[in-house]
Amino acid sequence: MPESNSQTRPAEAATSSGESRNLPVPIARPMQPEGDGFFARLMRALFAWRDGPTRADIEVVLQAAGPGEGGVSPEERTMIRNILALRGRRIDDVMVPRGDIVAVQQDIAIGELVRVFEKAGHSRLPVYNDTLDDPAGMVHIRDLIAFMAAQASLSPEKNLKRKKPRPAGLDLGAINLAMQLSATNITRPILFVPPSMPAIDLLAKMQATRIHLALVVDEYGGTDGLVSMEDIVEQIVGEIADEHDVDEKPSIVRQPDGSYVADARASLEDATRLIGAEFDAGDAAREVDTVGGYMMSQVGRLPLRGELVPGPKGFEIEVLDADPRRIKRVRIHRNKGRAIERDREGRRRYSTPDAASPAIAPAAAEPAPGDAAKSDSTKSESAKSPASATDANAARRP
Template identity: 40%
Template sequence: MGDTNDGPSMAAQSALPDDQDDSTNNGGFLRKFFSIIGPSGDSADAGEDTPEGPNGAVGLANLRRMRVEDVAIPKVEIVAVPNDITLDGLVDVFRESGMSRLPVYEGTLDTPVGMIHLKDFALKHGFGATEPFDIAGMLRPLLFVPPSMSIGVLLQKMQTERRHMALVIDEYGGVDGLLTIEDLIEQVVGEIEDEHDTDDDQFWTAEPNGRYIVLAKTPLDDFEEELGLSLTDNEDVDAEEIDTLGGLVFMLAGRVPARGEVIQHPAGLEFEVIDADPRRIKRLRVRPTPEGGVPAE
């Protein structure tokens, strides 16, 4: 949940040095990974067994079995910015979303003009730089793909073109979703934790004013003990059916909520989904509501 893409004839967009730096950093792993995928995106061993993961099957067979539409983040969950955004506004979006790449559009998301990389932005406007802000001069081209493309073929395309994100385009030319190379590889090797993910032994991080950044897999009992508050002591929640904070939020919402959605809890808390995909919640921001009875620290 979350980065950008590359696209058809975006030659008019000026791009800073391409994603060669990203490919170099990940080159060792990616070269080995792609060495077991044939030119068509199929795995070298088409009959390889597929191991079972916590959210369904993962394995090389997914490269030919799964399509882009099976993995893509829905359009409503895409974090993107307009091409007339201000410098301060862009800083706020990068900070709040935690993304390193953002699609840039003109008017609406159905008219994408490129993507902006946090590294390009930081190098040009960070570290005390005083240059005039010009987002057009930092745009990189986007990759556009149809929803029916297999994820194996898309992985090959991303590697060849050194792109780490793609926009999914529907039959009418509108944007229908977004994928990152990480989203695709996770279908083969399982969930990938990066340097921004919370360590397994640290389920939450306390913030000022009684707020927390919490992994959805946090044991509910442990977090209740941290808060000094029962989160299952109301008629909307069946404590026998849930073990994690993510399960609690899922039960309150009645579905998997989208990134950015805020779910209210009767105990005077609200849960903001800050990282999720179409199948699961990953991270939450927990904060007391202004009228709630949970004291701010």
């Protein structure tokens, strides 16, 4: 409305200007990039200038782009693909299994807690009451150090009165190392999540709550595993190792004889990638993730040390080290034609056929003319000694 009208008819001018403010205003969009370069195609996919699934568009762009096109490094491409794949990963795919969790009881002495932190190399530890199925929270090493520093702290006046003032005003002898963790009031809350939760959702929850440690609980409230924010971030950027991490040995190592010694926690995917496509667990890989889990699924129980378990497609897996709770180390090698038999307790084992007594007797050859007499004498000896004939037949019997 013209300025003159707004001065002569202010009410109508106010109504008109109010209506104009309510008119829909188009939201600004980034300018559509031109060209067929990697960056242009990625931007078109991200902002959905084309119809179709955005995730699929990004994957198509990544596959179509050549190496180094648009200044995008292979590492960046890997991270983008890992971000897209994170939606399909569940918590039970990235968690630390229960058997590997390092946790402390609530009544542990803080002096012993320092030792546990030193040995574990972690900055956070779960805290439980009686068992790991009754968690009480978590403890951070920073809170522990702050508590001990507060106990050892001396006021400047008190420190100056001492014959030998303490460095930094700290009297470490004043720390009560026998005090229980429950009395320090430094335990923090911890998250509880189901194993089916998408990993990316837990990452967002950890950012929102500022709690970087979660216990994975099953439908009955039992503890299945533990997951930290670092475990999830590593799914995107790869393994994160700091100055305190010790270089771990490879989980699967090829031996000079062609066999493979593996940690039972090594994934079936890694085993297939290293050993070859013939080491394929097939449908069993849908139910379990590790070599040890595959072995237990095959025999329906925890195999014993020294036991041999049939592996996929002509492989066999030997238990090298185990305890009553889990398998620790195994050897993977090809089956050398050994027959399966069971011991007295029904456990499956392998027996190696004697070289002098093959499992399948070879076809009898025609005797040479000079050996006819020897053959006849052999038959007569067999007739005289039925037990010997029986033993010979038993040796040939598979």
